[in-house]
Amino acid sequence: MGEIFSKIKVYLKRVALLGGLSLVVFSIAFFLVNLNIDPVREISPEAASIKEAKTNEEFKKRLGSSDITFAWFPDWAKINQLAADNVYDADPDGDGLPNYWEYVYGTNPNLADTDGDGFSDKQEIANGYDPDAPGEVKPLVSVRIDKIGVEVPMVWSQSTDENNMLADLEKGVGHYYQTASPGQIGNAVISGHSSNYFWAKGDYNHIFKDLNGLEKGDTVTVKMMQKNGRIIIHHFNVADKFVTVPDDERIFAATSGQTLTLTTCWPLGTNFKRLIIKAELVK
Ligand SMILES: [Ca+2]
Ligand SMILES: [Ca+2]
Structure with missing residues (x-):
């Protein structure tokens, strides 16, 4: 009888050990898997540059075939504290010129009459005047x-x-x-x-x-x-x-x-x- 008990004891110990080991292995695996899908990990530089390129593409699409010789709408939008929502097409100063055209012409997206000559940026551009030079200046x-x-x-x-x-x-x-x-x-x-x-x-x-x-x-x-x-x-x-x-x-x-x-x-x-x-x- 005693022999049977000691055999059962050994058996239970093994089961417990195995169970413990399994738990440890499972925990490590669980940790690794979850580490791998961590949603807040940082964007790699490559991924970031792809994101920037897409923004640039979007900007170019809006310009049609027109070229510009200077850099970078997103930075300009930040400097001018433009709301991120609908940032290309929004018109916070209400002059009829969407932000991306304000950027192209170098005008103030938060001021309808950038050069303060009494004509709005949109009026000046539509009529061939320089919107960022007061008076009847033409480009x-x-x-x-x-x-x-x-x-x-x-x-x-x-x-x-x-x-x-x-x-x-x-x-x-x-x-x-x-x-x-x-x-x-x-x-x-x-x-x-x-x-x-x-x-x-x-x-x-x-x-x-x-x-x-x-x-x-x-x-x-x-x-x-x-x-x-x-x-x-x-x-x-x-x-x-x-x-x-x-x-x-x-x-x-x-x-x-x-x-x-x-x-x-x-x-x-x-x-x-x-x-x-x-x-x-x-x-
Ligand atoms: Ca505007
Ligand atoms: Ca003006």
């Missing part, structure tokens, strides 16, 4: 057309008087008075010489002589520089090309898109007709 603009080797300053004409416009064309291509600002909604009309009298003044007497070489899909780039150093680059794709009489109303016709119209005298050496290029902002 510096140049037009680049790689296909025909053109890079030329654009002059903002102050009237439709022919002599004024001819004077402007001595300094570059001319933006027709009161047409849309390039990149804004409407029809921005820009003219340049294809030819001129050989005694005419200026360095741009033949600047658009190869305009006829443009075809549908070719790119025209407009670069705008503000006083605050912001550079905004708009890309346009050629959508149409035609030759017509100078007073064809299609040249100045309003559009609901962001249209760029280039015009020059045609055929070369005459001013009887106009060669017209219509381009649309790439989105």
Whole structure:
């Protein structure tokens, strides 16, 4: 009888030991597994940079084809204490300009009239004025057309008087008075010489002589520089090309898109007709 008891005792000890060991193993496994799925562990640098890249992508999507030459919306949003909710599209100063455009133009997202000249940031941008320079200051603009080797300053004409416009064309291509600002909604009309009298003044007497070489899909780039150093680059794709009489109303016709119209005298050496290029902002 005693022998049976001592055997049972040994057996129970083994069971207890085994049970204890199992508990220890289970506990370690449980600890390891839970360590592995710890929800508050830090984001690795790689994961963080992917997250940043996604934010950047989102930002680029909103800009369409426009480029910017400076860094980093999220930091700017923090500096300006913008609420994280809907941060790109929100308009805390109510000037009609969403935050991401405030960022591009370098304006204050919490102040409707950044330069304090009585016109809101949105009004100034829509009308081609520099929103961060008080008064009637326009950004510096140049037009680049790689296909025909053109890079030329654009002059903002102050009237439709022919002599004024001819004077402007001595300094570059001319933006027709009161047409849309390039990149804004409407029809921005820009003219340049294809030819001129050989005694005419200026360095741009033949600047658009190869305009006829443009075809549908070719790119025209407009670069705008503000006083605050912001550079905004708009890309346009050629959508149409035609030759017509100078007073064809299609040249100045309003559009609901962001249209760029280039015009020059045609055929070369005459001013009887106009060669017209219509381009649309790439989105
Ligand atoms: Ca705003
Ligand atoms: Ca203003």
